Amino acid sequence: MDSRTTSTDRTERDAPTTSTLKPNALGVLGILFFVLSGQAPLTGIAGAAPLSVAFGNGSSTPAAYVLAGAVILLFSVGFIAMGRHVVDAGAFYTYIGAGLGRTAGAGSAAVALFSYCVIQAGMYGLYGSIVSGLVAEHTPLDLPWWVYTLVTMAVVQALGALGIEMGAKVLAAFVLAEFSILALFGLVTLAKGGGPEGLGLADSFSPSAALQGAPGVAVMFALASMFGFEATAIYGEEAKNPKKTVPRATYLSVTVVTGFFALTSWTLISSYGASKAPAAAGKALEAGDSAGFVFAPVTDLFGGWLGGVLPVLLATSLFAGVLTFHNSAGRYLFCLGRDGQLPAQLCRLNRKHAPAAAGRVQTVIAVLLVVPFAVAGKDPVLSLFSWFSGLAVLAMMLLYLLTSVSVVVFFRRRRRGCRDAGCQGRRAWRSSAGGAPRWRRR
DSSP, X not given: OHHHHHHHHHHHHHSOOOOOOOTTOBOHHHHHHHHHHHHOHHHHXXXXXXXXXXXXXXXXXXXXXXXXXXXXXXXXXXXXXXXXXXXXXXXXXXXXXXXXXXXXXXXXXXXXXXXXHHHHHHHHHHHHHHHHHHHXXXXXXXXXXXXXXXXXXXXXXXXXXXXXXXXXXXXXXXXXXXXXXXXXHHHXXXXXXXXXXXXXXXXXXXXXXXXXXOHHHHHHHHHHHTTTTTHHHHTGGGBSSHHHHHHHHHHHHXXXXXXXXXXXXXXXXXXXXXXXXXXHHHHHHHTTOHHHHHHHHHHHXXXXXXXXXXXXXXXXXXXXXXXXXXXXXXXXXXXXXXXXXXXXXXXXXXXXXXXXXXXXXXXXXXXXXXXXXXXXXXXXXXXXXXXXXXXXXXXXXXXXXXXXXXXXXXXXXXXXXXXXXXOTTOOOEEEOXXXXXXXXXX
């Protein structure tokens, strides 16, 4: 009797469910940490800034970050307006489907999944390379990069299954560490009046300087560094009062990230001198040590002891990023399963209200993307990270475009529907109990 009861209870607990994700689990700061971790501030600065300074518009790289932030902020207006009418973990998938139809929405879901999974796989490659180097430097172990990557995949899967609150706490610790050091460096350099040539305000932010070199390349790298801000909408179902929390988190994340990258890149350039920074960045890239362009002035300011800490923070920055994209991709799979686009088993939730089945599928996808590079003996940075990062940014730009068009179509159609129904502009869109959107006339 007891065994039958236990078996029944277990079956009911493990059966596929179409219930929503855990509500009221995240506030503004919780969502903000997920966004910042996905953007991996230290990784963005150490990886993208040297490339932008060397091959973009040189010392005017900070202006490129400001321009990219302004573009994303403009996009966010429509993105947030749609989010007030549609609260769903599918984000882009649901938004594009609302404006352009179910087929376009399903196609955009595939593009979003592709984007999140390949950027995560690329970050796994860079992460494995950095961790294997750190371990080999400080211990007798000399294991290949993919060993650390596969172990980390298991850790990420476990953290994702423990629920959204646990993930937020882990990410908060990692993001605060890397963010604080770079922000402190920027503020101290600013207070000191910059480097050998001063702050170089005109060299970094004047319109004439910003148009020199290849400004398009600089803006591209800046946009890539800010990849992931849209995660605010993905966690709408799990947010406290999402119609207020998600807009606040979105605007706050775009503002904080833009200010952070602009300030840090500006003070890094001034620490070298505006006229010397491009050559210093090019030299670091030629030596295969782009992070050295960032680490050198930071350790000069705070002491050599930080030279051993920054590589560790770079590794934790990447870990936070792969955990964030694991959660994002898992929630897309969950949404597609709940809406009938993929097998219903993907919307199975565990006791923590985490999409456990979708998380396992996402981990399998990560393994399938990374293992071929390991088997072929490809360089995890020059091949896996660089190739997949480029693909992910192109896919995300397509989603931004489709979402922008969808927002215009959706609100134009809604205004016409309200005018015909005499609803005087009141909301005509709601999310159903299962998360799939539907029209409803008030």
